[in-house]
Amino acid sequence: MAKWGIAVLILLLTLAGCGAKENNTEQADNAAGTNSSGADADGASQESGNTDAGQTAALTKVKVVLDWTPNTNHTGLYVARDNGFFKNHGLDVEIIQPGEAGADTMVATGAADFGVGYQEGITQARIQGVPLVSIAAVIQHNTSGFASPADKNIKTPTDFEGKTYGGWGSPAEEAVIDSLMQEQKADAGKVKIVNIGDADFFTAVKKNIDFAWIYYAWTGVEAELRGDKINMIYLTDYSDKLDYYTPVLETNEKMIAERSDIVKAFVAGASEGYIFAIDHPEDAAEILIKAEPDLNADLVRASQKWLSPRYQDDAARWGEQKPEVWTNYADWMFEHKLLDKKLEADKAFTNEFLPE
Numbered sequence: 563m564a565k566w567g568i569a570v571l572i573l574l575l576t577l578a579g580c581g582a583k584e585n586n587t588e589q590a591d592n593a594a595g596t597n598s599s600g601a602d603a604d605g606a607s608q609e610s611g612n613t614d615a616g617q618t619a620a621l622t623k624v625k626v627v628l629d630w631t632p633n634t635n636h637t638g639l640y641v642a643r644d645n646g647f648f649k650n651h652g653l654d655v656e657i658i659q660p661g662e663a664g665a666d667t668m669v670a671t672g673a674a675d676f677g678v679g680y681q682e683g684i685t686q687a688r689i690q691g692v693p694l695v696s697i698a699a700v701i702q703h704n705t706s707g708f709a710s711p712a713d714k715n716i717k718t719p720t721d722f723e724g725k726t727y728g729g730w731g732s733p734a735e736e737a738v739i740d741s742l743m744q745e746q747k748a749d750a751g752k753v754k755i756v757n758i759g760d761a762d763f764f765t766a767v768k769k770n771i772d773f774a775w776i777y778y779a780w781t782g783v784e785a786e787l788r789g790d791k792i793n794m795i796y797l798t799d800y801s802d803k804l805d806y807y808t809p810v811l812e813t814n815e816k817m818i819a820e821r822s823d824i825v826k827a828f829v830a831g832a833s834e835g836y837i838f839a840i841d842h843p844e845d846a847a848e849i850l851i852k853a854e855p856d857l858n859a860d861l862v863r864a865s866q867k868w869l870s871p872r873y874q875d876d877a878a879r880w881g882e883q884k885p886e887v888w889t890n891y892a893d894w895m896f897e898h899k900l901l902d903k904k905l906e907a908d909k910a911f912t913n914e915f916l917p918e
Contacts, residue, residue, distance in 0.1 A: 621654035622824060626811075627665045627674040628657065632854040633780050634865040635700055635809050636678060637846050638873070640853045642835030651827035669812055670694055676828055679812040682734060685892050688910045689901050693815035696911040697829055698881030699807040700836070701779075701872055706808060707796035708739075709763065709782065710773035717793050719800065720748040728758035728771030735775065737898040742800050764790065779869040784861050803894040806887060810911075818912070829881070829915040836873050836880050843870035879918075883911045 628636055639657055642648045648655040660668060665677035666684070670692050679694065687694045708727075710716040716725060719742035729735040740750040758766050763774050763781050776782060778794060785792045797804040811832060817825055839846035847866035851859045874880040885907055892905035 621649060622652055622827075623654045623656065624675040624824060624828060625656045625658055625673075626676040626828075627660050627668045627678070629660065629665045629678040629680070629809055631659065632850065632857060634847075634850065634862060634869050635777075635779070637839045637850050637866060637869075638700070638832055638836030639678075640835070640850050641838045641846050642831040644849050644853060645835070645838065647834040647838075648828070648831035651831045653824070653827050653831060655828070655831070666692075666694060666812070669814055672814065672816065675813065675817060675824070677812050678809050680808045681806040681810060681888065681891060682808065682895070684810070684812060684910055685888070685895060685905055686901070688905060689903060694812050695815060695818060695909070696807065696810040696812050696883065697825065697915050698811040698832065699877075699883050700809045700811060700881075701807070701869070702875035702877045702882075703872065704798050704805050704808055705779055705796075705869075705872060706775060706777045707794050707799075708773050709776045709778075709785070709792045709794050711767050712791035712793050714767075714772050714793075716773050716795070718746060719743045719795065720746045722750070722773070723748055723752040725772035726754040726756060726770065728756055728761070728766050728774045730759060731757045734895070734900055737895075737900055738775075738797065738804065741804075741894075741898060742795075742797075745800055764788070779865050779872070780861075783865045783868050784858075787860060787864055801894070803890040806891040807883060810883075811881075822915075826915045830917050833880055833917050839866065840870050840873050840880065843867050846870070879916060881913075881916045883913055 626639060628639075632640075636657075639655075643655050643657060658674065660677075665674070666679055666687060668674040669677040669679070670687065676697075678700070679696065681696065684694045684696050708716075708722075710725075714725070715721065719739075722739060722743055727735070727739060736750075736755060739753060739755075743750045743753075756771065758771060758774070763776055764785075766774060778796075782792065782794060811829070813825055813828075843866045844863070847863045850866070851857060851862050888905070888907040888910055892901065892907060892910075895901045896904060
């Protein structure tokens, strides 16, 4: 979940303007150096197919920052990097983890060219004038929801009454809980909300909370492997407006305006990586495990099996985003006073860089 504050993001965006400009100028010079050798982004792709690792200087270097520690939401990026898909599109991609500022801030300020973000975070950023843009939906439907140990008997939002929720301190959490409970004519005022930050779900529910917001593909699958029975209340079971894109791949308007060829190449490589993970979940899992050996290998394999068919799901192609999904969720946020004005949805996302 996004952990940055909008005010801090805007301040960093202002302070980093000059540094980002210099960084982009240097990157543009590098790209120009590549072009001067007689290859554009597509040409670099063709050339790289005939070169070995010692000639990667001809590739354009870009950084993509994750939203969290590596997990199966990110598998397609690792596959694209380690199977050479990015290289085939002329890119030398470095995958990095976010600092305290978070992925959105790094992408907005130019500290990273691309990032893994969330529709809710980009929506809030756009309202505040921060130029983030979603360029692909990693997962087609929202797979998150409220989880609790089965013995706590929390099966519907009504059962939240008298219970303690452990979250990360976002106003959206309280709004979602309130929204779901209103639908059930329950009293959200009877829910105690505490901030548990990065605390482990399984530890927290044994100590001081009753339920938390999780992504089933990771924490839910881990519960299965541990033999811990949980009840899951998916947001999408109660409101179509909460079926938003989470996570997404993001960049900033400057990249799109000045380096659209790089954006197109990045999305093309990422698309190939996620399609590989859809078609070959076992092989994709092993690529992630090899790249990040500290991960629980059994969890990665089980999570990948669960998640792979959900990347594209019912969409015509991986990464496709629909205007109504952006509008519906923004309207929901506005209705719950999480936004102070309406979102211009057509500026918050684009499908133009997705392969046909």
